[in-house]
Every structure is written in structure tokens, then in C-alpha cells.
Amino acid sequence: MASVSSQPQFRYTQPPSKVLHLRNLPWECTEEELIELGKPFGKVVNTKCNVGANRNQAFIEFADLNQAIAMISYYASSSEPAQVRGKTVYLQYSNRQEIVNNKTTADVAGNVLLVTIEGQDARLVSIDVLHLVFSAFGFVHKITTFEKTAGFQALVQFSDAETATSAKSALDGRIIPRYLLSENISPCTLRITYSAHTDLSVKFQSHRSRDYTNPYLPVAPSAIDGSGQFSLGLDGKKLEPESNVLLASIENMQYAVTLDVLHMVFSAFGPVQKIAMFDKNGGLQALIQYPDIQTAVLAKDTLEGHCIYDGGFCKLHLSYSRHTDLSIKVNNDRSRDYTIPNPAMVNPQPSTLGQQPVQAMGGPAAHQYNGTPYAPGLQPPTMPPQPSDGWTSTVPAVAQQSMPVQMSNHHPYIPPSSMPQTNPGMMRMPGQGGVPPAAAGGAMPPYRSNQM
DNA sequence: AGCACA
Numbered sequence: 438m439a440s441v442s443s444q445p446q447f448r449y450t451q452p453p454s455k456v457l458h459l460r461n462l463p464w465e466c467t468e469e470e471l472i473e474l475g476k477p478f479g480k481v482v483n484t485k486c487n488v489g490a491n492r493n494q495a496f497i498e499f500a501d502l503n504q505a506i507a508m509i510s511y512y513a514s515s516s517e518p519a520q521v522r523g524k525t526v527y528l529q530y531s532n533r534q535e536i537v538n539n540k541t542t543a544d545v546a547g548n549v550l551l552v553t554i555e556g557q558d559a560r561l562v563s564i565d566v567l568h569l570v571f572s573a574f575g576f577v578h579k580i581t582t583f584e585k586t587a588g589f590q591a592l593v594q595f596s597d598a599e600t601a602t603s604a605k606s607a608l609d610g611r612i613i614p615r616y617l618l619s620e621n622i623s624p625c626t627l628r629i630t631y632s633a634h635t636d637l638s639v640k641f642q643s644h645r646s647r648d649y650t651n652p653y654l655p656v657a658p659s660a661i662d663g664s665g666q667f668s669l670g671l672d673g674k675k676l677e678p679e680s681n682v683l684l685a686s687i688e689n690m691q692y693a694v695t696l697d698v699l700h701m702v703f704s705a706f707g708p709v710q711k712i713a714m715f716d717k718n719g720g721l722q723a724l725i726q727y728p729d730i731q732t733a734v735l736a737k738d739t740l741e742g743h744c745i746y747d748g749g750f751c752k753l754h755l756s757y758s759r760h761t762d763l764s765i766k767v768n769n770d771r772s773r774d775y776t777i778p779n780p781a782m783v784n785p786q787p788s789t790l791g792q793q794p795v796q797a798m799g800g801p802a803a804h805q806y807n808g809t810p811y812a813p814g815l816q817p818p819t820m821p822p823q824p825s826d827g828w829t830s831t832v833p834a835v836a837q838q839s840m841p842v843q844m845s846n847h848h849p850y851i852p853p854s855s856m857p858q859t860n861p862g863m864m865r866m867p868g869q870g871g872v873p874p875a876a877a878g879g880a881m882p883p884y885r886s887n888q889m
Numbered sequence: 890a891g892c893a894c895a
Contacts, residue, residue, distance in 0.1 A: 461890050488893050541895050
């Protein structure tokens with residue numbers, strides 16, 4: 438019954454069309470190259486490249502049929518085949534009369550990215566992890582997440598299309614760095630296109646959506662627990678508004694925790710601007726101010742629950758402060774403003790200590806993204822690659838990264854008499870088995886540039 | 890090296 442009425446798919450000759458079908462193009466051939474190729478024969482009014490499963494086919498549409506005929510005729514009799522980048526390109530009339538929908542929204546650069554998280558455990562990737570990943574390229578305004586047939590997706594809003602583009606080109610097709618995810622989560626690949634959105638609508642801060650431009654946006658009722666505290670999202674992350682200022686409380690303080698100790702510990706993640714220590718509820722607390730939220734987030738996530746000294750001594754508990762800029766009246770042993778050079782201080786810890794990482798992160802280098810998104814100071818340098826490495830061996834590693842000179846002069850942060858023996862238990866990641874050695878050592882760029 | 894799915 439099946440009448441074989443369809444035309445043979447490949448005929449030796451096609452009826453003329455002002456649209457030409459090109460094949461055997463080099464990988465990721467550009468629109469510009471197609472225009473170059475067709476220009477000698479007439480006006481190219483439209484193109485479509487990267488067509489087909491291998492993305493090596495394309496279409497060129499001329500303004501006039503005669504121009505298409507001229508091109509076909511020329512190469513039909515030419516001894517030199519049509520070429521792009523030295524590769525022979527095969528031409529024929531297309532079986533359509535015009536190129537339709539040359540550009541999809543996914544091709545038009547915009548400030549909002551549509552991110553599809555692929556992988557078995559894609560749904561377990563928290564909005565905070567996404568925020569951290571995308572913040573490497575610039576300020577992330579808003580994120581919304583949702584489930585579609587395509588799977589777990591997110592819209593990530595940047596200030597402008599340029600920033601979005603830098604994030605897209607660096608992250609598309611890459612996996613989320615393993616050390617940002619729990620170790621039992623299987624690899625998650627990011628697929629990124631542009632979204633047609635320009636401004637996302639976020640009504641509440643929740644485990645599904647965030648507006649980082651408005652930290653005081655109400656938290657979704659569903660995300661608040663009975664105690665009135667910020668509750669947990671599906672990922673178990675707190676929905677407490679992030680801040681560039683951390684509140685540290687120190688539990689079981691058997692050893693003196695000085696300003697210098699705190700400065701050393703927290704400088705591992707970026708420049709510490711100010712520290713203020715005070716007593717509260719019979720314990721020691723401190724406010725630590727970073728220049729930006731993302732540094733504070735990383736410091737908090739990395740240090741929370743860890744002990745400054747081995748044996749469970751001086752255990753850190755971190756939360757975000759509501760402060761954004763501490764007011765340091767006087768530099769003394771309890772409070773210090775590291776942004777103000779103070780010649781009177783014996784140990785001012787010049788601000789060069791932390792500024793290098795910040796420049797590396799905030800400057801143009803961040804857009805390059807040829808390595809880790811977290812500048813030197815933002816890697817988890819305090820995390821020993823192996824549990825057998827302790828505080829004493831870790832600190833010099835930090836020093837080498839950020840302050841090669843200063844560290845050789847004084848070690849104010851190690852109380853010699855109180856410094857416990859180096860021990861396997863110190864400063865390792867609780868419950869996560871620590872940062873993978875490659876990540877901790879900085880040897881493994883989470884994303885590698887694929888530009889060649 | 891053989892026709893586009895937004």
C-alpha cells in the first residue's frame with residue numbers, strides 16, 4: 438500500500454533556489470565566513486550555520502535567485518572548489534525557498550542565561566552552588582530554578598549581556614566543580630543558552646529563587662521553620678541572607694584566639710577588611726568583614742564547624758551578620774580596620790595581604806576563567822589535602838600564596854606554648870571527607886578553557 | 890558529504 442511517491446532525497450540536480458545548502462563545513466563555521474563565501478556572487482540576506490547533527494552544514498540565502506545560480510554555476514565549472522578555512526565545501530540548491538528562523542532566542546545574547554543542569558543528581562544542586570559558580574563572572578542579580586521536561590533548569594540574571602556571555606562561554610558544557618557538591622552527588626553538566634528574559638520576577642527568597650539585589654525581600658513562608666529562623670531549603674542550606682560580614686562564635690576556647698589568629702584564618706579566602714571581637718554570653722564572638730559577599734560565603738561554608746586548634750578546641754560557628762560595614766573606632770587587640778594603614782601598629786598586616794586575590798577575582802581575569810573561578814585566596818587553602826596535614830603545615834602554604842614576605846618575619850598567630858601537636862583531625866571538612874587534593878592544591882582547574 | 894524544529 439505504501440506508495441513510493443516521495444522524491445528521491447538526493448537528486449543530481451535540484452531546482453534552483455535562492456537558498457543554497459552547504460555541507461562539509463569546518464566545525465563551528467561562522468555566519469561571517471558564510472557571507473564571505475557568498476559575497477562575490479551577490480547579496481547574502483540570511484544565513485544559518487551549524488546545521489545538522491554534526492553542525493557542519495549551513496544555508497546561504499541570496500537576495501536574488503540569479504545570484505544563487507551564479508554561485509552554483511561558478512563552482513560547477515571552477516577547478517578550485519568552494520572552500521572555508523581550506524576545507525572543501527559542497528554546494529547545492531536547497532529544497533526550500535527561504536531560510537526560516539535563522540536566529541532563535543537561544544542564539545541572541547542577553548543578560549539572562551537559561552541553564553540546564555544535567556546529571557543523575559541535578560535536582561540536588563542547590564541554588565547556592567549555582568550562585569557561587571556564576572558569581573565568578575560578575576554580580577548575579579537573580580536566580581530562579583524550575584523543573585521542565587528538559588529537567589532541572591535555572592535562569593541566571595546578570596547585569597548585562599557581556600557578563601552573561603563570559604559566563605556562558607566559560608561554563609557551557611562543563612561540569613560543576615566536584616568540591617562544590619557533596620561527594621555522593623554524581624557529576625552535573627551545565628548546558629547554557631541565552632534566555633529571552635531580561636528581568637526575572639522573584640517574589641520571595643526561597644530554595645527555588647533568589648534576588649541578590651534585594652536581601653530584605655521576604656523569605657517564602659514555606660522556607661521558615663517554627664522557630665522563626667530561616668529554615669532549610671531542599672538542599673539543606675540555610676536561607677539566612679548572605680552578607681559580606683560573618684559572625685563567628687568560638688566554642689570550647691581552650692586556647693587564646695587572638696585578632697591575629699582570626700585574621701590569618703579568614704584571610705585564606707580573601708582580604709579581610711575589618712575584625713571586631715567581643716564577649717557575648719560568656720563566649721568570644723567576632724565579626725569579620727570581607728569586601729564582598731561571595732568571599733564571606735566561601736569562608737563560611739569552608740570553615741563552619743571546624744576547629745582552629747586540634748582536639749575540638751576553638752570550634753568555629755559562623756553565620757551571616759546583618760552588618761555590611763563595621764565601624765572600627767580604634768585599632769587594638771580586639772578590633773582592627775585593615776583597610777586603614779596604621780604606622781603606629783607594630784603588626785599592621787598591610788592590606789596587600791588579601792588584595793591580590795581580590796583583584797584576581799574581580800578584575801578582568803575573572804572573565805577569562807582559565808582556571809578556578811575562585812582566585813588563589815578563594816580556593817580552600819586552609820583545607821589540608823590529606824587529613825594528616827595539620828594547621829602547622831597548612832599555614833605556610835597559605836602564606837606562600839598570599840604573603841610571601843610578611844610571613845617570614847613573624848608568626849603571631851601561633852601561640853607557641855599553647856599550640857597543640859599537629860594532628861590528623863585538624864581543620865578537615867566534617868562530613869564531607871575534605872576537599873579533594875587536587876582542588877585543595879589548586880592543581881585542578883574546575884573548568885578548562887576550550888578556546889584554541 | 891546530502892536539508893533547518895524555533
